Amino acid sequence: MIRRNSLASCSEARGFTLVELQVALLLMTLIAVLLAGALRATVNAWDRSTEHQDVAEHNFMVDQFLRRILSSMRFTHFQYVTKGRRVSFMGTGQAIYFVAPYPAFVNDGGLYWWTLRNRVGTDSAREGLVLEYLPYDSDQVVDYDPVAGLIIEDATPETLMVDESLRLLNVEYYAEENDQDIGGWRKDWEPGNWPPRVMRLLLAETDSRGEEINQSELAVSPRFYFQQLRFEGVQ
Numbered sequence: 001m002i003r004r005n006s007l008a009s010c011s012e013a014r015g016f017t018l019v020e021l022q023v024a025l026l027l028m029t030l031i032a033v034l035l036a037g038a039l040r041a042t043v044n045a046w047d048r049s050t051e052h053q054d055v056a057e058h059n060f061m062v063d064q065f066l067r068r069i070l071s072s073m074r075f076t077h078f079q080y081v082t083k084g085r086r087v088s089f090m091g092t093g094q095a096i097y098f099v100a101p102y103p104a105f106v107n108d109g110g111l112y113w114w115t116l117r118n119r120v121g122t123d124s125a126r127e128g129l130v131l132e133y134l135p136y137d138s139d140q141v142v143d144y145d146p147v148a149g150l151i152i153e154d155a156t157p158e159t160l161m162v163d164e165s166l167r168l169l170n171v172e173y174y175a176e177e178n179d180q181d182i183g184g185w186r187k188d189w190e191p192g193n194w195p196p197r198v199m200r201l202l203l204a205e206t207d208s209r210g211e212e213i214n215q216s217e218l219a220v221s222p223r224f225y226f227q228q229l230r231f232e233g234v235q
Helices: 002-012 018-071 225-231
Strands: 077-080 084-087 089-091 095-101 111-119 128-135 141-145 149-151 158-163 166-175 184-186 198-206 212-220
Touching: 018 095, 018 111, 018 158, 018 198, 018 212, 095 149, 095 166, 111 149, 111 166, 128 166
Parallel strands: 077 141
Antiparallel strands: 077 084, 089 095, 095 111, 111 128, 128 158, 141 149, 166 184, 166 198, 198 212
């Protein structure tokens, strides 16, 4: 009697069959695949979010840098080769020429001629939005051509790369109405007796193939605009 009960108990406590083990392994494999896919999707989403945040932070820093240097321009005077003394500002739809200190992180207290423009890539230079600079001297004779830009004898500009992925599409200048001129937006700004009140820049972000992927507008009002009053009437 005791032996029968023992055999019955062993029969009831038997292990899994081969088919049951295969089904269990299949289910575990499916769960692992689903978990791996979910983990991969989470990692990809995190990478995209981090990349987007990095790009946004970079664009914000570039925007702030351009605002700082453009708003810090000084409206002093220079010796224009054909017209005598003029206020130190001129621009076209593709470039801005102005006098300002060097950026604060290496500011030596001096003033420089700055040119904000696009640079076309060559074998020795990267393309992108650049700032070119030359030491400023109020007694130095400066020539200006809307195409060639600033022309200063025996002077070669240094270059700061602003951003390789940015392009300057257009610049407009706002003039306040006064006794000598009618106010409004202009496409060009010739050397004269007063500077613009506001500059409006249209920038384009490009990808690695040079194709435009985003546009942004930047409006800057120079902090030292009213400094130009001391130069009104300069001939």
